[in-house]
Every structure is written in C-alpha cells, then in structure tokens.
Amino acid sequence: xxxxxxxPVRQSGIFDENxxxxxxxxxxxxxxxxxxxxxxxxxYRLGCQREEELEFEEAEAHFKDAFRLAPDNYDxxxxxxxxxxxxxxxxxxxxxxxxxxxxxxDSPRVLFHLGIISYxxxxxxxxxxxxxxxxxxxxxxxxxxxxLGLSYAAQDKLFLALEALEQAAQRSPKQxxxxxxxxxxxxxxxxxxxxxxxxxxxxxxxxESTKMLLGLCRLYFMKGDSKPAEAILKKLxxxxxxxxxxxxxxxxxxxxxxxxxxGKMFSMVFDTFPEQFDDGxxxxxKYCLPAQIKNAIKNAAGNxxxxxxxxxxxxxxxxxxxxxxxxxxxxxxxDITREKISQAADLYIDVYSGMQFGDILKILSGCDQKFxxxxxxxxxxxxxxxxxxFAQVSxxxxxxxxxxxxxENTDTADFIMSRTGLFAHSTEFIExxxxxxxxxxxxxxxxxxxxxxxxxxxVLRKK
Numbered sequence: 298x299x300x301x302x303x304x305p306v307r308q309s310g311i312f313d314e315n316x317x318x319x320x321x322x323x324x325x326x327x328x329x330x331x332x333x334x335x336x337x338x339x340x341y342r343l344g345c346q347r348e349e350e351l352e353f354e355e356a357e358a359h360f361k362d363a364f365r366l367a368p369d370n371y372d373x374x375x376x377x378x379x380x381x382x383x384x385x386x387x388x389x390x391x392x393x394x395x396x397x398x399x400x401x402x403d404s405p406r407v408l409f410h411l412g413i414i415s416y417x418x419x420x421x422x423x424x425x426x427x428x429x430x431x432x433x434x435x436x437x438x439x440x441x442x443x444x445l446g447l448s449y450a451a452q453d454k455l456f457l458a459l460e461a462l463e464q465a466a467q468r469s470p471k472q473x474x475x476x477x478x479x480x481x482x483x484x485x486x487x488x489x490x491x492x493x494x495x496x497x498x499x500x501x502x503x504x505e506s507t508k509m510l511l512g513l514c515r516l517y518f519m520k521g522d523s524k525p526a527e528a529i530l531k532k533l534x535x536x537x538x539x540x541x542x543x544x545x546x547x548x549x550x551x552x553x554x555x556x557x558x559x560g561k562m563f564s565m566v567f568d569t570f571p572e573q574f575d576d577g578x579x580x581x582x583k584y585c586l587p588a589q590i591k592n593a594i595k596n597a598a599g600n601x602x603x604x605x606x607x608x609x610x611x612x613x614x615x616x617x618x619x620x621x622x623x624x625x626x627x628x629x630x631x632d633i634t635r636e637k638i639s640q641a642a643d644l645y646i647d648v649y650s651g652m653q654f655g656d657i658l659k660i661l662s663g664c665d666q667k668f669x670x671x672x673x674x675x676x677x678x679x680x681x682x683x684x685x686x687f688a689q690v691s692x693x694x695x696x697x698x699x700x701x702x703x704x705e706n707t708d709t710a711d712f713i714m715s716r717t718g719l720f721a722h723s724t725e726f727i728e729x730x731x732x733x734x735x736x737x738x739x740x741x742x743x744x745x746x747x748x749x750x751x752x753x754x755x756v757l758r759k760k
Contacts, residue, residue, distance in 0.1 A: 336366070337362075337363040337364075337366040337367040337370065337373065338363075340359050340360070340362040340363035340366065341359070341360065341363040341372065341373060341376070343359040344356045344357075344358075344359030344360040344363060344376060344380075345376070347359060348376070348379070348380060353380050353383050353384050354384070356376075356380050357377070357380045357381065357384065360373055360376045360377045360380060361377065364377060369400075371397060371400050371401065374393050374394075374396050374397050374400075375393070375394075375397050375407070377389075377393045378390045378391075378393035378394040378397065378407075378410060379410070381393060382410060382413065382414065385417075387414050387417055387418055390410070390414055391411065391414045394407050394410050394411050394414070395411070398411065403434060404434075405430075405431040405432075405434040405435040405438065405441065406431075408427045408428070408430050408431035408434070409427070409428065409431045409438070409440070409441050409444070411427045412424045412425075412426075412427030412428040412431065412441075412444055412445075412448070413444065415427060416444060416447070416448060419451075421448050421449075421451040421452045422448075422452060424444070424448040425445060425448035425449055425452070428441050428442075428444050428445035428448060429445060432445060432464075436464075437468060438468075439464075439465045439468035439469035439472065439475070440465075442461050442462070442464040442465035442468065443461075443462065443465040443469075443472070443474070443475055443478070445461040446458045446459070446460075446461035446462035446464075446465060446478060446482070447478060449461060450478070450481070450482055450485075455482055455485055455486050458482050459479070459482050459483075459486070462475060462478055462479045462482060463479070466479060471502060473499055473502045473503055473506070473509070476495045476496070476498040476499040476502070477495070477496070477499045477508065477509060477512055479495040480492045480493075480494075480495035480496040480499065480512055480513075480516070481512065483495060484515070484516055489516065489520055492516050493513070493516060496509060496512050496513040496516060497513075499512070500513065505536050507533060507536065507537055507540055507542075507543070510529050510532065510533050510536075511529075511533070511542060511543070513529055514526050514529040514530060514533075514546070515714065517529070518713060518714035520709075520710075520713070522710075523681070523682075523710075523711075523712075527547070530543050530546055530547045531547075534547065585744065586617075586674045586675070586703045586744060586752070586754070587616060587617035587619070587620040587621065587672075587674050588620050589703075589744050589754055590617075590620070590621075590672060590674060590701050590702070590703060590754055591620040591621060591623065591624065593701060593740050593742065593754045593755075593756050594624060594670070594699060594701050594740075594756055595624075596740060596756075597699070597739045597740035597756040597758075598699060598739075598756070598758075602624065603624065603625065603626075604624055604625040604669045604670035604699075605625070605626070605627065605669055606625070606627050606629075606666065606667065606668050606669055606670075606695075607621060607624065607625040607627065607628045607629070607668060607669070607670035607671070607672070608628070608629045608630070608631065608668045608670070608671050608672070608693075609621055609628060609629070609630045609631070609649075609672050609674075610631055610657060610661075610671060610672065610673040610676050610690075611631070611632055611633070611657065611673055611674065611675055611676035611679070612630030612631060612632050612649070612652070613632055613634075613674075613675065615630070615648060615649065617672070617674045618630055618648040618649055619648055621670075621672055622648045622649075624670060625670060627650050628648065628649055628650055629649060629650060629651045629652070629653075629668075630649045630651070630652045630653070631652070631653050631654070631655075631657050631660055631661075632652075632654055632657075633654065633655065633656065633657060634654060657676070657686075658685055658686065658689055661689035661690070661692070661693055662689055662692075664693055666693070667693065667694065667695040667698075668693055668694055668695060668698060669694070669695045669697070669698040669699070670698060670699050670701070671690055671693065671694055671698065671699070671700045671701075672700075672701050672702065673686075673700075673701075673702035673703075674702070674703060675703075676702065677702050677703060677704045677720070677722065678703070678704065678705055678719035678720055678721075679719075679720065680720060681712050681714075681720050682711075682712065683712070683722065683726070683727075683730055684730065684733075687730045687733070687734045688734060690734070691734035691735055691736070691759070694759045695759070696759055696760075697758060697759060698758070698759045699739075699756055699757065699758055699759075700736065700755075700756070700757040700758075700759070701754070701755065701756045701757075702754075702755055703744060703752055703753065703754050703755070704721070704722045704727065704752070704753055704755070705719045705720070705721035705722070705751055705752055705753075706721060706722070706723070706724065706751045706752070706753045707721035707722065707723050707751075708723055708724075709721075709723070710723065711723055711725075711726040711729075712726060721751070724741075724753070727755060731757055735759060735760045736757035736758065736759055736760065737757065737758050737760060738755060738756075738757055739756050739757065739758050740754070740755065740756035741753055741754070741755050741756075742754055
C-alpha cells in the first residue's frame, strides 16, 4: 500500500505558524521535557518533530502533554490518533479518531484511519463502511479505494471489490499491490485471463518479486497448468534458493507431501490479500474425515473386517488414529511434523503401536513391513502429483490389502489447487493411478463434511 499522508487539514488559527522552537542550538530537543510546559503549542510542535524523526514513543508523550493542556483540540487529537496507530495501539487510536470525527464528520483522512483500524482488527464490514464514506468525500485518494477493495474482498463481495480496486488502479497505475490484489480478485472469480494480465502488470513493475511470481504460480495451479507453475517455482528458487514457500510447493507439486496445505504455504507470502480458505473448514476435515473413511472401509470390506497390520499416513496429532484403531490391533503412524507426532504420542499413547516423523515417501521406501490397511485422511489434499505416493503404497501393501483415503474432486485437470487452498484431483486421475499401481476401486462416494460438497472417499484393494 502506498504511503499515506497523515498531516491533518489545518483549522486556521489553531497554532502560530511563526512559532520558534525554544532550543535553536542544534542540540536534540528530545532531551527537553514538556511535562512542565503550559503552552500546548510547544508540546505539539515537539511532538511533530519527534514524529518526523520516527521517534513515535517520544512523539506520543509530547502530544499527550499537549492534550492535557488542550483536551478538545482537533489537531492534537488527530496526531495522538496517528502515533497510536503507528504504535499499533488500535483501541487508543480509535478513541482519538472517533473524537475527531465527532468534531468534524467531513474528514476523509479521519475516516480512512478509522477504516485502517477496523481492517487491522479484522472487522471487514465496519472497515468498508469507513472507506466508503471517505471516498464519497474525496474520491481521488487511491489508497482509500484500495483498502475499500480489500475490505470487500475479505467479505467475499468480489464484484464490489473489483470496482473499488479498478478505481484504485486508475488513480495509481504503477502501484504494485493494486495490480496484485486485482489479480487475486479475478482469480477468485475464475477470470483467469484477466488475472494473468494483472499479475503480468505487477511483474513488469517488479520482475523478481517473490510475491508476484507466487501469485502467478497460484494462478497456474488453479488452472491446472502444472508445467508453467513448475517453471515459475524453478525461477523463484534461482532468485531465492531458501524461499520456504517455493520449496514446499515444488515438493508438493512433485508428489512429496508437506506439513502445510498449499493455501497455508501461500498465506506466508500473501499478507496483503486475505486468503479465501478458512481454517475452520480445514479443522473440520480433521474431525470429519477419519470417521467417514472408517465407515467406508466397513461398507466396502464388511462390518466385521479386522486388519492385522495398519498404518496411518499423515497421522497428525492422532485424531484419525482413534477411528482406525477400531479396525486393527496394530496401528502405526507417520507424519512429517515432529510436533504433531509428539502430541499424538502424549494424547493417544494407547492408540498407536509405533510412530515416526519425517519424509513420508522416504520412510515408506525404506520400510520392509507389509500392511493390509493403509489410510490417508488429509495427505492427498496436501499433495499434487500422487504417483510417487501410490508407488510406495503399492510396494508396502499386502495382496488384497486396502488403501483408504479422501481427495477433493475436480473435473478440470489431473490435479489443481482449488479455491479452498487444497489440491484437488480428478476421478480420471485416481482411476489412472489405481490401474497403474495394481488396485481395484471397491468404494467411492461423497463425504458428509458440511463445509465441503466435493470431497470423495475412496477405498482401493490391492490386486
């Protein structure tokens, strides 16, 4: 977002423009206390100087001394609101700006700052209200249009977001974040051609910006174009070899499960634009899917089925194991995250016979055991190309063993990154994997998860 001008509109005659600082010797005026000064003008001017020097704590102290002497002064209230906001004291800032608004309800800058406070507090509706009032008073300020667009987008009001962001782009055509956010809105509206145009405009302004490159990468994921997505990731890793998001995405795309869903990986970078996936929805999967996968296994293999040796791939903190333990007397668990394995070991010590953390594909490739049940509740939605995983499952599963898992379904391509932030896979792709690695599909049906209407549960049997 472009730097905003926080200087208030002056009320004529409040302060003497010919005021001379008490200290003209060149020494820093910060050493001068204003607690015993009785002229609010002196305190105010010293606060302004500290603000210009980015000494916000000292500036706030001087403005508070001025406020003590002139508690109803508009300029002092405005400055206190500004430095409080800069110091992230949102409630104090809101109080000062609200008093400014009570005195003058026609200040677009006060409304803008109140909108920023509401946006920071994630009160998107309230923020949009302030920004909308501000643009009615002054429609030339591009930052107000920009923040109005983000506030609408956070409420999923995409057409209103688009209108506001287009207004911002007209006023600041070289503002990087505006084009980036426009691209994201078009992406959410599935207007891929327009999204490409906006991301390319952003990249023209910053050709090596990791955020812009990842935005374009995300677009190709959602379109199901894996080759250009891979090319962008390789370019990113050349520019920044340690870029965690690019590294994890590349591994996930290649078929190596990662500890974060793709949407979470992008959220490490896309701080400017609120992500559309919902943590509550993801948490629902953790509770919803294991029980439904267990029921699917019983439906496909019989209610009395009992497995000798089972393994829970991507077991997380052990919630899934509670369900699968009913089907076997020997359940192992693997997860890529040490912290989750530790939680599972503490909470569900009687559920798992053994647990291991690390690269799931490497662990399976070095495993000399055979399993007659292999489960994956959340693993598939964190993985793009499933072929490497299927290859290892096929190697480790015993003849007639069951492989049960859940995927988000798509009919766009073999796999894409969906709007939920998960990898989605087509039915044809799962059928192709099953045929290639020697499985029969013995069960496929939709899950009953409330937040998802396109999660499919599969049970496969090894030929």
